[in-house]
Amino acid sequence: MKFSNFPRANIAALPTPIQYLPNLTKKLGGPKIWVKRDDLTGLAFGGNKARKLEYIMAEALEQKADTIVTGAGYHSNWCTQTVAAAKKLGLDIYLVKSAPHEDYESKDWDGNHLLHHLMGAHIKTVRPEKFMETMETTMEQLKKQGKKPYYVPVGGSDPTGASAYMNAVLETTYQANNMGIHFKSLIHATGSGGTQAGLVMGAKAFNTGMQIVGAAVGYTPKEEQMEKVRQIVLDSQKKYDLDFTLRDEDLIVYNEYVGGGYGYMSEAKLEAVKMLAETEGLLIDPVYTATAMACLIDLVRKDTWKKTDNILFLHTGGAVALFPYKEAIKAYVKGEKLPWTIPEWNPAAE
Ligand SMILES: Cc1ncc(COP(=O)(O)O)c(C=O)c1O
Numbered sequence: 001m002k003f004s005n006f007p008r009a010n011i012a013a014l015p016t017p018i019q020y021l022p023n024l025t026k027k028l029g030g031p032k033i034w035v036k037r038d039d040l041t042g043l044a045f046g047g048n049k050a051r052k053l054e055y056i057m058a059e060a061l062e063q064k065a066d067t068i069v070t071g072a073g074y075h076s077n078w079c080t081q082t083v084a085a086a087k088k089l090g091l092d093i094y095l096v097k098s099a100p101h102e103d104y105e106s107k108d109w110d111g112n113h114l115l116h117h118l119m120g121a122h123i124k125t126v127r128p129e130k131f132m133e134t135m136e137t138t139m140e141q142l143k144k145q146g147k148k149p150y151y152v153p154v155g156g157s158d159p160t161g162a163s164a165y166m167n168a169v170l171e172t173t174y175q176a177n178n179m180g181i182h183f184k185s186l187i188h189a190t191g192s193g194g195t196q197a198g199l200v201m202g203a204k205a206f207n208t209g210m211q212i213v214g215a216a217v218g219y220t221p222k223e224e225q226m227e228k229v230r231q232i233v234l235d236s237q238k239k240y241d242l243d244f245t246l247r248d249e250d251l252i253v254y255n256e257y258v259g260g261g262y263g264y265m266s267e268a269k270l271e272a273v274k275m276l277a278e279t280e281g282l283l284i285d286p287v288y289t290a291t292a293m294a295c296l297i298d299l300v301r302k303d304t305w306k307k308t309d310n311i312l313f314l315h316t317g318g319a320v321a322l323f324p325y326k327e328a329i330k331a332y333v334k335g336e337k338l339p340w341t342i343p344e345w346n347p348a349a350e
Contacts, residue, residue: 002239002240002241003163003166003240003242006055006058006059006160006163006240007055007058007059007061007062008054008055008058009053009054009055009057009058009061009085009089010054011042011043011050011053011054011057011085011088011089012041012042012043012050012051012053012054013040013041013042013046013050014041014051014171015171015175016036016037016038016040016041016171017036017037017040018034018035018036018037018172018175018176018179018312019034019035019037020032020033020034021033021034021035021279021280021282021313023279023280024275024276024279024280027275027279028297028300028301029300030300030301030303030305030307031184031300031305031306031307031308031309031310031311032307032308032309032310032311033296033300033311033313034183034310034311034312034313035282035312035313035314035315036168036172036186036312036313036314036315037315038050038051038168038314038315038316038317039289039315039316039317039318039319041317043081043084043085043088044080044081044083044084044115044119044320045080045115045317045318045319045320046081046317047077047080047081047316047317047318048165048188048195048314048316048317049077049078049081049082049155049156049317050081050085051164051165051167051168052155052156052157052160052161052162052164052165052194052195053081053082053085053156053161054164055160055161055163055164056152056156056160056161057085057086057089057091059150059160060091060150060152061089063148063150064148065091065148065149065150066091066092066147066148066149067091067092067093067094067142067147067148067149067150068082068086068091068092068093068094068149068150068152069093069094069096069135069138069139069142069149069150069151069152070082070093070094070095070096070135070151070152070153070154070156071095071096071097071098071131071134071135071154072095072097072098072154072155073097073098073262073263073345073346074097074098074099074104074106074113074125074345074346075111075112075113075263075287075321075324075345076095076097076112077112077285077288077317077318077320077321078154078155078156078192079095079097079112079116079121080112080115080116080119080320081317082152082156083095083115083116083119083120083121084119087119087120092122092147093121093122094121094122094123094124094138094142094149095116095121095122095123095124096124096125096126096131096134096135096138097116097123097124097125097126098125098126098127098128098131098347099125099126099127099345099347100127100344100345100346100347100349101125101127102125102126102127102130103124103125104125104345105125106324106344106345108324110323110324111320111321111322111323111324112320112321112324113324113345115320124138127347128347135151139151153192154192155191155192155193155194156192156194157192157193157194157195157197157228157232158194158232158235159232159235159236159238159239159240160239161194161198162194162195162197162198162201162232162233162236163198163201163236163240164198165194165195165196165197165198165199165201165202166198166199166201166202166205166236167198167202168198168199168202169198169199169201169202169203169206169208169210170202170206172186172210172312173206173208173210181310182209182210182310183210183310183311183312184210184211184305184309184310184311185210185211185212185213185305185309185311185312186199186210186211186212186213186311186312186313186314187213187215187292187295187296187299187311187312187313187314188212188213188214188215188292188313188314188316189214189215189217189288189289189291189292189316190214190215190216190217190225190229190253191216191217191219191288192219192228193225193228193229193232194232195314195316196212196214196229196251196253197229197232197233197236198236199212199314200212200229200233200246200250200251201233201236201237201242203250204242204244204246204250205242205244210312211252212250212252213252213254213295213299214229214251214252214253214254215253215254215255215257215291215292215294215295215296216253216254216255216257216258216291217258217262217287217288217291218255218258218259218260218261218262218263218264218291219262221255222253222254222255225253225255226251226253229251229253230246230251233246234246254295256295256298257269257291257292257294257295257298258291259291259294259341260341260342261342261346261348262287262346262348263287263342263343263346264341264342264346265286265325265328265338265340265341265342265343266294266341267332267338268294268297268298269286269287269290269291269294270286270290270328270329270332270338271294271297271332272284272290272291272293272294272296272297273285273286273290273293273322273329274332274333275293275297276293282315283319283322284315284318284319285317285318285319285320285321285322286321286322286325286328286329287318287321287325288316288318289315289316289317289318289319292313292314292316293313296311296313324343324345325343327339327340328340328341328343
């Protein structure tokens with residue numbers, strides 16, 4: 001395995017703790033539920049991207065880059081953590097964010113959008129159809145200005161970023177062994193697919209016997225999501241010389257919990273946010289981790305596991321997004337009808 005030869009910047013707070021969730025376990029009446037706190041990785045408000053950025057930023061620095069170019073959605077957690085990493089390492093950063101129209105700007109600066117501005121990112125908002133083209137022109141313009149820009153794909157979901165989650169499996173297995181338990185399944189939110197690819201690679205390469213379950217957040221249909229993850233695994237096997245056979249059953253994706261589409265609000269997601277907050281005082285985000293928790297709750301209700309099983313929920317961060325979603329959360333808490341299901345900054349809203 002060539003993995004150990006690749007550069008790594010120590011910018012994440014690792015290892016993250018694994019904690020038991022007794023009240024949630026009791027409420028659901030099923031298997032023992034634990035959480036891996038990757039929301040505590042540092043870099044702004046923490047999250048899964050800090051792990052990926054350790055490897056991505058190390059490559060950028062090796063190539064003597066002075067500017068990072070990346071992008072994602074308007075309230076992207078990925079963008080927040082990448083801006084934090086860039087600033088920590090003294091790099092400039094340009095974000096391209098997809099939005100309902102070109103140069104869209106929300107009335108309030110809230111959640112991640114507020115943080116992008118606060119940390120001093122250069123921001124361009126465009127329609128999704130113009131997203132890739134704008135990233136390319138931004139790269140070209142920066143090169144013409146004599147800068148050394150480094151392009152990072154959405155979510156850091158390439159072999160470099162995904163490899164970080166292989167390490168996370170090693171970390172988790174070590175912790176589980178020390179606690180004397182075995183996790184039957186790990187459930188997490190899957191979007192650009194790098195986290196799931198890395199987790200699958202780790203589970204296969206280290207033969208952990210831990211099933212990796214991805215709850216799709218609605219970027220793409222289920223088959224496409226699985227294909228995306230598969231491709232990252234195959235590319236990583238080449239890059240890191242990983243010797244295992246990926247089987248169809250290694251790629252588990254549920255897409256029943258997106259509730260209308262990416263970033264849409266649904267009763268199930270809001271139930272998950274509220275349930276975790278009021279049973280454990282644990283805050284999850286309404287887009288990603290709420291989808292994964294809605295999936296976990298439903299699978300427990302369907303008696304998927306035995307009471308003696310240990311199930312690990314991977315908290316991938318993003319709770320700062322609770323604030324832009326406050327109207328929907330308030331309505332849910334008060335038992336009122338949701339004021340909207342698609343937020344105004346979602347390109348599908350127009
Ligand atoms: C909080 C959170 N969880 C999960 C994910 C999904 O991770 P990945 O894009 O690696 O599939 C993201 C992606 O942005 C995220 O922000």
